[in-house]
Amino acid sequence: MLELSDVDTSYDAVPMLRGVAMNVRPGELVCLLGPNGAGKTTTFMTVCGVVRAQRGKVAVLGRDMATLGTENLAALGVGLVPEGRRLFPSLTVIENLRLGYDAVSGRGPNFAAQLDKMSNLFPRIRERLRQVAGTLSGGEQAMVALARALIGEPRLVIMDEPSLGLSPKLIGEYFEITREIHRRGTTILLIEQNAEMGLGIADRGYVLVKGKVAQEGPAKELLSSKAARSLYL
Numbered sequence: 001m002l003e004l005s006d007v008d009t010s011y012d013a014v015p016m017l018r019g020v021a022m023n024v025r026p027g028e029l030v031c032l033l034g035p036n037g038a039g040k041t042t043t044f045m046t047v048c049g050v051v052r053a054q055r056g057k058v059a060v061l062g063r064d065m066a067t068l069g070t071e072n073l074a075a076l077g078v079g080l081v082p083e084g085r086r087l088f089p090s091l092t093v094i095e096n097l098r099l100g101y102d103a104v105s106g107r108g109p110n111f112a113a114q115l116d117k118m119s120n121l122f123p124r125i126r127e128r129l130r131q132v133a134g135t136l137s138g139g140e141q142a143m144v145a146l147a148r149a150l151i152g153e154p155r156l157v158i159m160d161e162p163s164l165g166l167s168p169k170l171i172g173e174y175f176e177i178t179r180e181i182h183r184r185g186t187t188i189l190l191i192e193q194n195a196e197m198g199l200g201i202a203d204r205g206y207v208l209v210k211g212k213v214a215q216e217g218p219a220k221e222l223l224s225s226k227a228a229r230s231l232y233l
């Protein structure tokens, strides 16, 4: 579903990712961890084609990101949840969700049916559908950003630090929904700083440190590994 082979990126002359190799197989939930500045968001941007790899290859759903534009990812079946939610603040919740749906060009069931499905999955936003997104609480915005990525029924969802800024109670709720989406068959790459929560629902994990994969393995092993803990805590 997703493969990075020997990927290097840099910001101007400053190297960032160095020889990053990672993959996400069909049906997996993979967690990418790492301390501040490790290059997690750079990895997200590289996978999306916003930052271009200088070396190596990025393949998303079998397509080479060297030639595929970011704008084609939604239609291909990739749902993105960028850091900071990136909702359209002056549009209503329904309008934000409609944009997510239209980006996939109306595949699958109709919008009303999909909206109903999202309202069931996220009861918190059901009564806020006509509210302007910029006036929602941070937690509600996080739910809308995830619903916008899911409403087109993507095969692969990539989330960049979705729990940032949420209260502990909301983080628990958010991870529970993520686990449920995964259980229903969606493949997920979850980029997260909250190692306990991320690895708690993941199948496998990668630990990124200073632009390099420092450790990888089954989530349970990483959770109990002293070396992994010392790398990111």
Ligand SMILES: Nc1ncnc2c1ncn2[C@@H]1O[C@H](COP(=O)(O)OP(=O)(O)OP(=O)(O)O)[C@@H](O)[C@H]1O
Binding pocket: 011, 016, 034, 035, 036, 037, 038, 039, 040, 041, 042, 043, 193
């Ligand atoms: N557009 C840019 N131009 C120059 N440097 C950048 C740019 N974006 C990120 N960087 C630098 O690249 C490094 C990695 O940043 P990145 O945002 O990928 O880290 P991160 O692991 O997501 O960190 P955090 O958890 O703090 O969000 C940082 O040192 C950052 O300052």
